[in-house]
Amino acid sequence: MKKTTCKTIGGVCDEEIRGETAEELMANGKQHLHDAAETGDEDHKGVIQKMEQMSEEDRKKWAEELTNKFDALEEA
Numbered sequence: 544m545k546k547t548t549c550k551t552i553g554g555v556c557d558e559e560i561r562g563e564t565a566e567e568l569m570a571n572g573k574q575h576l577h578d579a580a581e582t583g584d585e586d587h588k589g590v591i592q593k594m595e596q597m598s599e600e601d602r603k604k605w606a607e608e609l610t611n612k613f614d615a616l617e618e619a
């Protein structure tokens with residue numbers, strides 16, 4: 544299990560995000576963004592909007608970067 548923060552994966556806060564795999568980490572990160580946005584957090588809403596506007600290529604690049612970074616993350 545690895546851990547990182549919302550900020551590290553493109554978000555805006557220091558909330559801890561955990562995952563067994565890079566995919567899980569990304570999924571949990573997204574879940575956190577949506578959870579925070581649902582409570583009315585404008586900053587997280589902005590991040591979601593930005594991600595939705597990303598091109599397929601940008602999104603792939605983001606996922607690749609995170610996957611590459613995954614092994615170097617701190618163990619949770």
Ligand SMILES: [Zn+2]
Pocket residue numbers: 549550554555556557558575576579587
């Ligand atoms: Zn956050």
